[in-house]
């Protein structure tokens with residue numbers, strides 16, 4: 167069997183606030199196989215977003231190991247980590263984090279530009295993506311001119327732009343109504359199948375979690391598997 171695509175061991179992240187310390191992620195072990203869809207549920211403040219951002223290399227842990235595709239990402243220099251993220255990882259944030267001064271199109275193109283891709287090399291996949299996400303007619307608008315749901319779709323397109331091997335998604339359907347949430351989930355699952363993408367998703371939505379291969383629960387910074 168192939169080695170896991172993501173292997174987290176004894177991961178700890180603490181935040182200091184004046185004289186108290188919050189352990190947001192508390193000695194977490196977590197292994198994901200290539201192509202899996204894993205859902206993470208848990209109460210507000212339990213550490214889900216912190217954990218996802220650590221795994222995506224967007225935050226530095228206090229201690230512990232994060233191996234992705236065999237690479238220990240906690241040992242990479244900032245430059246090498248940025249390159250690694252651009253090549254292999256995608257992130258959909260809980261708050262979409264679009265750049266307000268850039269149009270939808272420009273926001274979606276950021277990952278491709280960061281990887282020095284020529285527009286002709288991604289034009290086709292770009293169009294397919296924006297058609298599937300139903301934002302083709304909103305491409306020249308600024309984020310402030312889009313609805314919450316449209317902003318979220320733009321953020322999803324941006325995360326998928328480089329066809330990441332692992333997509334980390336933090337409440338990707340949180341801003342969407344039922345019908346739109348189901349449609350976006352279907353698209354993410356189609357990408358997962360078509361490109362053998364690994365999907366790690368934080369969600370409050372029980373019906374979405376139930377469709378995952380495995381469900382984990384975060385409680386006070388501790389992660390445990392609760393299904394399969």
Ligand SMILES: Nc1ncnc2c1ncn2[C@@H]1O[C@H](COP(=O)(O)OP(=O)(O)OP(=O)(O)O)[C@@H](O)[C@H]1O
Pocket residue numbers: 181182183188190208209210211212213214215216217260
């Ligand atoms: N940058 C930070 N500085 C200080 N404390 C933080 C920081 N980020 C998160 N925390 C704290 O860490 C804990 C976990 O936060 P986190 O955002 O990971 O929770 P969550 O499970 O994603 O919650 P929600 O479901 O509300 O999004 C909380 O107590 C939070 O206040």
Ligand SMILES: [Mg+2]
Pocket residue numbers: 214215216260336
């Ligand atoms: Mg969160």
